[in-house]
Amino acid sequence: MQNKITRRAIVKSGLIAGALVPAFGMLGNTAGAAALPPLDPADPTAKALGFVTDASTVSASANPTYKPNQKCSTCAQYQGKAGDATAACNIFAGHSVPAGGWCKVWAQKPGA
Ligand code: SF4
Numbered sequence: 001m002q003n004k005i006t007r008r009a010i011v012k013s014g015l016i017a018g019a020l021v022p023a024f025g026m027l028g029n030t031a032g033a034a035a036l037p038p039l040d041p042a043d044p045t046a047k048a049l050g051f052v053t054d055a056s057t058v059s060a061s062a063n064p065t066y067k068p069n070q071k072c073s074t075c076a077q078y079q080g081k082a083g084d085a086t087a088a089c090n091i092f093a094g095h096s097v098p099a100g101g102w103c104k105v106w107a108q109k110p111g112a
Pocket of ligand 1: 073
């Protein structure tokens with residue numbers, strides 16, 4: 001009897017923990033992205049990839065692949081959701097980039 005109760009308690013606590021882990025994980029990701037320092041355009045990697053905080057300032061002659069509708073929020077590397085002002089970028093780990101930014105690695109986000 002004692003074993004059944006213990007087993008049941010373990011199963012119950014496991015189910016509760018299983019349900020809470022994803023919820024806390026999501027909270028953690030949101031807080032982590034918000035805490036990321038903004039990417040400095042003067043950062044050597046950012047410079048090499050032509051990163052700018054405002055895509056409207058991209059020189060089309062210097063960046064022939066650039067099109068006016070390209071910006072971080074429509075890039076496959078952007079980790080933010082619609083309406084986010086800034087978000088993490090897979091290319092510049094540990095930094096946030098603005099939704100309106102751009103760099104030479106831009107690639108169309110599926111569905112954007
Ligand atoms: S890879 Fe995409 S999201 Fe990241 S900085 Fe370049 S354009 Fe923006």
